[in-house]
Structure formats: C-alpha cells, structure tokens
Amino acid sequence: xxxxxxxxxxxxxxxxxxxxxxxxxxxxxxxxxxxxxxxxxxxxxxxxxxxxxx
Amino acid sequence: xxxxxxxxxxxxxxxxxxxxxxxxxxxxxxxxxxxxxxxxxxxxxxxxxxxxxxxxxxxxxxxxxxxxxxxxxxxxxxxxxxxxxxxxxxxxxxxxxxxxxxxxxxxxxxxxxxxxxxxxxxxxxxxxxxxxxxxxxxxxxxxxxxxxxxxxxxxxxxxxxxxxxxxxxxxxxxxxxxxxxxxxxxxxxxxxxxxxxxxxxxxxxxxxxxxxxxxxxxxxxxxxxxxxxxxxxxxxxxxxxxxxxxxxxxxxxxxxxxxxxxxxxxxxxxxxxxxxxxxxxxxxxxxxxxxxxxxxxxxxxxxxxxxxxxxxxxxxxxxxxxxxxxxxxxxxxxxxxxxxxxxxxxxxxxxxxxxxxxx
Numbered sequence: 001x002x003x004x005x006x007x008x009x010x011x012x013x014x015x016x017x018x019x020x021x022x023x024x025x026x027x028x029x030x031x032x033x034x035x036x037x038x039x040x041x042x043x044x045x046x047x048x049x050x051x052x053x054x
Numbered sequence: 055x056x057x058x059x060x061x062x063x064x065x066x067x068x069x070x071x072x073x074x075x076x077x078x079x080x081x082x083x084x085x086x087x088x089x090x091x092x093x094x095x096x097x098x099x100x101x102x103x104x105x106x107x108x109x110x111x112x113x114x115x116x117x118x119x120x121x122x123x124x125x126x127x128x129x130x131x132x133x134x135x136x137x138x139x140x141x142x143x144x145x146x147x148x149x150x151x152x153x154x155x156x157x158x159x160x161x162x163x164x165x166x167x168x169x170x171x172x173x174x175x176x177x178x179x180x181x182x183x184x185x186x187x188x189x190x191x192x193x194x195x196x197x198x199x200x201x202x203x204x205x206x207x208x209x210x211x212x213x214x215x216x217x218x219x220x221x222x223x224x225x226x227x228x229x230x231x232x233x234x235x236x237x238x239x240x241x242x243x244x245x246x247x248x249x250x251x252x253x254x255x256x257x258x259x260x261x262x263x264x265x266x267x268x269x270x271x272x273x274x275x276x277x278x279x280x281x282x283x284x285x286x287x288x289x290x291x292x293x294x295x296x297x298x299x300x301x302x303x304x305x306x307x308x309x310x311x312x313x314x315x316x317x318x319x320x321x322x323x324x325x326x327x328x329x330x331x332x333x334x335x336x337x338x339x340x341x342x343x344x345x346x347x348x349x350x351x352x353x354x355x356x357x358x359x360x361x362x363x364x365x366x367x368x369x370x371x372x373x374x375x376x377x378x379x380x381x382x383x384x385x386x387x388x389x390x391x392x393x394x395x396x397x398x399x400x401x402x403x404x405x406x407x408x409x410x411x412x413x
Contacts, residue, residue, distance in 0.1 A: 007130065008081070008111040008372050009401045010408075041401045041410060043376030048111075048130075 004030050004049045009042035013049065072098075072173025074386055075160065077150050077319075079103035080199075081111060082348030082375045083178035084136060089383035091140045097387070099142040100170065102162065105201060107133030107146035113372060115203045116230035117403045119238035125204045145170075153323040155341055174343050174386055177320060177331060181313035181349035181370065186222075190284030193292055194222060194307040197231070206308065213305040215239055220294055220304035222281050224251045226402060228310040229264065233404040236271035243274045243302050245281050245294070255400065255411050267406035276300060313370055315350045328352045328366045335392040337382040345386075347378040357393040373398045 001015040013019065013033070018026040022040070024033060030049075037046050074090060076083045079101050087099050101107065109131045114121070118128060137144040145162070152161040159169040183196035195206045210217060219235050221228045224246030232242050244251070250261025251268075265275050280297045284307065287293055294302040315330035326332040326340040330352030337345045337353075352366035353374070377395055384391035402409040 008113050010113070010117060010403045011401065038376070041399045042113075042372040044111075044372065 001027075002030065006039040006042060006044060007048055007050050008044045009039060011039050011041040073171065074099050074174050074176065075170060075172035076101045076176040076178055077103070077160070078178035078180060078348070078350075079105065079107035079109070079133060079144065079146070080178060080180050080348065081372065082180070082379060083176070084109050085375060085379040086176050086178065086347065086383055086386075087136075087140050087142050089379050090386050091142070093383055093387035093389075095141075099140065100172075101133075101137070101142060101144045102148050102150060102160065102170065103133075103144070103146055104149045105146065105199065107136075107144050108200070109133070109136050110200050111372075112199070113403065115197055115200065116227055117234050117405075118203075119234045120405055125200065125207045128200060128203070150319055153319060153344070155323055155344070158343065172343075175345070176382065176386075177339070177344065177346040177350060178348045179316040179319065179331075179346075179350040181315045181330075181368075183309070184312040184314050185309065186311055188222075188281055188284060190286070190292075191309065193284050193286060194309040196309050197227075198313075206306075209306045210235075210238075210240065216241060217305040218243070218291070218303060219306045219308060220245065220281075220292070220302050221308045221310060222246075222294075223308075223310035223312070224248065224275060224277065225310065225312070226252050226255060226400070228308070229268075230403050231308060231310060232268055232273050233271070233406050236268065236273050237405065240306075241272060242268075243276065243304070244268075245276045245279055245296060245302075247278060247280050249278055251275065251277070252402065256402070256409060260407075260409055264402075264404060264407045264409070267404070271406055276302075313349060313368075315352070315368055317350065320346070320350075330366070330368045332366050335394075336385055336390060337378050337393055345382050347382060348375050351378075353378070353393065353395070358395050369395070369398075371398070371400050373400075 004013040018024040018028040108129045110128045133144045149163045150160050151163045159171045183198040197203050218241045221244045224244045229251050232244050235242050251264050281294045283295045285293045292304045317327045320331040331346040333346050334354050335356035349370045355364045378393050381391040381393040400411040
C-alpha cells in the first residue's frame with residue numbers, strides 16, 4: 001500500500017485508509033480513485049498529487 | 055447607427071476568436087488556463103508574466119526541507135511544458151506596463167510585437183511581501199516566490215549546517231518556515247507582536263500547543279515582541295534588538311510579516327480597489343471584460359454566503375484560488391458561473407503539530 005502527497009498543501013492519501021467520506025473504501029488503490037477527485041484540503045486536482053512510496 | 059447596450063454580468067463573451075490573456079503564471083494563472091482549456095478546446099490563451107513562468111506550488115516553499123527538496127526540484131513543469139500541454143502561448147520575462155481598457159490591449163515591456171490585444175483579461179498578479187521600516191531590514195530575506203527561495207536557500211547553505219535563523223513574523227508562513235528550518239537542523243528564533251503563533255487563524259490553545267511543539271525542536275519564540283533594529287556584526291552575523299530588551303544573534307534573517315495585494319496596475323486602469331482588486335461574485339472587476347483572482351483580489355461578500363455583508367476580503371490561500379479559477383473559467387467559456395466559497399480548510403503545514411483551520 002502506498003501514500004500519495006498533495007504537492008500543494010501536504011494532504012496525504014493513504015491507500016490503506018482510503019477516504020470513506022468521499023466514497024473511497026479503505027484499500028482503494030490510487031489508480032482507482034476517480035480522475036475528478038480533488039484534494040479535500042486545498043481543492044487541487046488528483047493529477048497534482050505525487051506518489052510517495054512508504 | 056444602433057446603440058449598443060453595455061454588457062451586463064450575464065452577457066455572452068466576446069467572439070470566440072478573441073484571446074483570453076492571463077497576467078501572472080502562479081498557481082492562479084496556470085489553473086485558470088488549465089480549467090479554461092478543459093472547457094474550451096479552441097479559445098486562444100496567452101499568459102504574460104514578469105518571471106520565468108514555471109509552474110510550482112508556493113505552499114511547498116515552506117516545507118521543502120522536510121520534503122528533502124532542493125529549490126530546483128520544486129518546479130513541477132516549465133512554462134514551455136505547461137504552454138505545450140495546454141495549447142497556450144506564454145510570454146515570460148514580460149511586464150504589463152498598462153492596461154488600455156478602451157482598446158482592450160496591454161502595453162508590454164519588453165514591447166516585442168507591440169500591444170497585446172485581449173478579448174477578456176484575467177489578472178492573477180499575486181501580492182508583495184510586506185516589508186516593515188525596521189532599521190537594517192535590508193539584511194532580511196522575504197520569500198514570496200521561488201526566486202526568493204533560491205536566494206534564501208543559498209544564504210542558508212553559505213551560513214552552514216546548524217546556522218542560527220531569526221524569523222520576523224510568527225504567522226502562518228513564519229511558523230511553517232520555523233518548523234521546516236528546525237527539521238533542517240537550523241537553530242530558529244521567531245519574533246511576533248501577537249500573544250500566540252498564527253494569531254489571526256488559530257485559537258490560543260492551538261497557538262500555545264504549537265509553540266510547545268516547536269520548542270521541542272529547539273525553536274525559541276519571542277511573542278508579544280518586536281524587532282526594533284538589525285545590525286550587521288563585524289564577524290558577518292546579525293544582531294537583532296527586540297523591544298523587550300532581548301538581543302538575538304542570527305546568521306540568516308527571514309521576514310514573513312504579511313502580504314500586500316498587487317493593485318497598482320488595476321488602480322492605474324481605474325478599476326475599483328478595496329484592499330485588493332475588487333471583484334464581484336463572478337470574479338469580475340469593475341470592467342466586465344477583466345477578471346481577477348488569487349492573492350491580488352478582494353472578493354465581494356456575495357462569494358461568501360456564510361458571511362452577512364461586510365467588506366470585500368482577500369483570501370490568500372490555495373482553496374479559494376481553485377474555486378475561483380473553476381468558476382471564472384466556466385464564465386470565460388460562455389457559462390456564467392458565480393464563485394461560491396464553501397467551508398474552506400487552510401492546512402497549517404507544521405509537522406510538529408499539524409493543524410487544519412476550517413472556516
């Protein structure tokens with residue numbers, strides 16, 4: 001499982017945790033997060049996240 | 055000859071061949087360009103900027119050491135790469151001298167091919183760092199863009215590992231830099247007149263907790279205090295005198311005391327200014343063909359339905375830029391869309407005590 005950091009504000013998407021409040025169950029892989037999903041903290045697009053492997 | 059009615063807020067945009075010109079290549083400028091291109095494949099888009107125009111995220115400047123990023127690695131895409139991806143034209147190293155509203159053109163320096171015509175104009179000019187009139191402040195760095203950041207990192211490198219850094223200003227940016235520099239092994243002091251850190255955004259409890267967390271990293275905070283003078287010492291370091299009588303020794307000084315929206319160009323063009331460039335709920339200035347967003351803008355209260363009335367206000371954070379850019383892009387593409395800032399989160403990137411401020 002990997003973590004992904006929003007390059008603008010530092011919000012972390014952890015695949016293990018998912019983002020249930022956005023309908024992304026724990027274990028949802030980054031590749032399966034919809035393209036129109038945006039950073040909850042700053043609103044930037046999924047495309048602006050960077051992959052940071054644990 | 056038929057009288058032509060003045061355009062109103064919901065009027066159709068100029069003919070689709072007329073270019074959208076965006077002044078400023080920060081997050082705001084590039085995001086408007088990207089959002090517009092997503093909605094309109096054909097509209098000509100030109101960006102004009104005083105700097106090199108490379109795409110980077112300014113919030114990353116205050117946690118680059120923790121992320122182990124050299125200054126050069128903060129650039130996500132060069133201006134040329136962005137322009138190619140978006141099918142846009144970019145004119146870097148170019149200042150806008152004046153907006154000729156009646157002719158709908160910009161006077162540029164260097165003048166290059168002459169005035170630049172626009173169908174609609176977007177001002178994404180940003181803000182300048184406030185510089186206090188403290189004697190000796192010329193010895194202090196302000197980090198307001200990636201160019202400033204390069205200079206700051208060079209000064210830190212020259213000062214050496216473990217150098218002493220004094221930060222004037224314990225607001226959002228000063229506190230984030232304090233944390234980042236401490237992680238980077240520097241010995242940090244912070245000076246601020248407020249009683250607790252980031253006083254304009256966080257509660258006293260959180261401010262005290264943050265100070266304690268930073269103290270755990272060796273950061274000294276001098277709150278309720280002000281630097282009254284900075285003197286360059288014979289050995290090369292600096293001595294800061296504080297109003298309380300304390301003196302601090304530092305090798306590098308950072309000033310982070312606030313932002314002043316860049317309104318001069320808009321003021322010269324007789325656009326309405328209210329602290330920042332005043333914009334309505336569509337992001338329009340007092341000229342219907344000119345929009346503004348980001349750190350240069352003061353958004354009308356209509357964009358913040360949760361606030362009853364009140365003066366237009368600047369929102370110098372990332373989320374408002376994203377919200378405004380999407381709405382303005384939709385309006386430019388022919389679908390007038392009001393900006394509606396919902397509840398916004400400002401993330402305080404202090405790893406010692408991460409905070410998210412809502413509101």
